[in-house]
Amino acid sequence: MVGADAATRAVLSRALVELGHVVLLDTALEPAAVAESDRLDLLVWVETGIKVDRRQRSNCFELELEPAFTDGAKADYAVWKQDLRQRIESARRVVGDSGHQAARAEQVWLLAASTGGPEAVDRFLAAAIPAPGVALLYVQHLTSPHLSPLLRRLAAHASRWHVEIAITGNYLLEGTLSLVSPDHKLRIGRDGRVRVLSAPWPGPYRPSADQVAESLALAYRESAGMIVFSGMGEDGALGSEHIREHGGEIWVQHPDRCIASAMPEAVLAAGEVDYSGDVAALARRFNYRYGTPAPGPRTEVS
Numbered sequence: 001m002v003g004a005d006a007a008t009r010a011v012l013s014r015a016l017v018e019l020g021h022v023v024l025l026d027t028a029l030e031p032a033a034v035a036e037s038d039r040l041d042l043l044v045w046v047e048t049g050i051k052v053d054r055r056q057r058s059n060c061f062e063l064e065l066e067p068a069f070t071d072g073a074k075a076d077y078a079v080w081k082q083d084l085r086q087r088i089e090s091a092r093r094v095v096g097d098s099g100h101q102a103a104r105a106e107q108v109w110l111l112a113a114s115t116g117g118p119e120a121v122d123r124f125l126a127a128a129i130p131a132p133g134v135a136l137l138y139v140q141h142l143t144s145p146h147l148s149p150l151l152r153r154l155a156a157h158a159s160r161w162h163v164e165i166a167i168t169g170n171y172l173l174e175g176t177l178s179l180v181s182p183d184h185k186l187r188i189g190r191d192g193r194v195r196v197l198s199a200p201w202p203g204p205y206r207p208s209a210d211q212v213a214e215s216l217a218l219a220y221r222e223s224a225g226m227i228v229f230s231g232m233g234e235d236g237a238l239g240s241e242h243i244r245e246h247g248g249e250i251w252v253q254h255p256d257r258c259i260a261s262a263m264p265e266a267v268l269a270a271g272e273v274d275y276s277g278d279v280a281a282l283a284r285r286f287n288y289r290y291g292t293p294a295p296g297p298r299t300e301v302s
Helices: 006-018 031-036 055-059 077-095 117-127 144-157 209-223 237-245 262-270 279-289
Strands: 042-046 061-065 107-113 134-140 162-165 176-179 186-188 194-196 224-228 249-253 275-277
Touching: 006 077, 006 144, 107 117, 107 209, 107 237, 117 134, 117 144, 117 279, 134 209, 144 162, 144 176, 186 209, 209 224, 209 237, 224 237, 224 262, 237 249, 237 262, 249 262, 249 279, 275 279
Parallel strands: 042 061, 107 134, 107 224, 134 176, 162 176, 224 249, 249 275
Antiparallel strands: 186 194
16 A cells, blocks of 8 residues: 555555455555565555556556545445455456466365464475465464454465465465464355355354354365364364265374474364374475475374
8 A cells, every 4th residue: 555644554454355355565655665666566646646556566466545535534445345346357357467367276174273383384385385276275263453463474474375364255265375363153065155154153263263164164075175284272173073974184283393283183082084294294295396496304193
């Protein structure tokens, strides 16, 4: 985002995050920062009147707004946000979303984590290479205020992956990491389309890996997989059973290599696990599965 005052940009930033975008740049009048950034696929101008060399912007599409349009206090927020979404979609249709073109995923891996999870998932994503037809869906126990910071963190560490929030209407796409929000339950359709429900997550875990895994297993069956990283509690144990019953694979971060070992231990206790290893071994296994360099020795699990 470029232009306007800080308060207006804050309203716009909130809306963009809720619409599934990662805000990588938030500046008043710094054209040099815009010109030098090569990781933008949406650039929002708020009546800046400044000139920027846009020859390097061929990888993104742009949307210019009037300040009044971004003033959330002047209109019903939900209506205003829907209007913003339609404007973004319209800009994509006219200009073409050259920043990220992808097919619907044929296989989806659920990454589940809690305490110690962000560090482990960071390392996994830094080493895991996107493969054709493969998407990632990430469940991290957290509260709403931590969602946007986690998105920015993922965008910084998962540079190979397109990072977004899983919102209603989005499809699980190859090369995409979709982060599940802690605010509302989520369902995955058989066509890979996300639907966020109005109801909150029941139970102690928000979001719930068990519930997401159940929905993912029903939608993708043997093409769904699950990797459980460091975390407290038992979330993921029931979900792993759903994945396994439909023919999918279950991997876990080895408990001895976790900051909090309870989640992987609960999954191990629930039944057969296909692979267990440290984060580096999990990433090697993932890459090997899709035709990239061979993994290290298999870790036997009981």
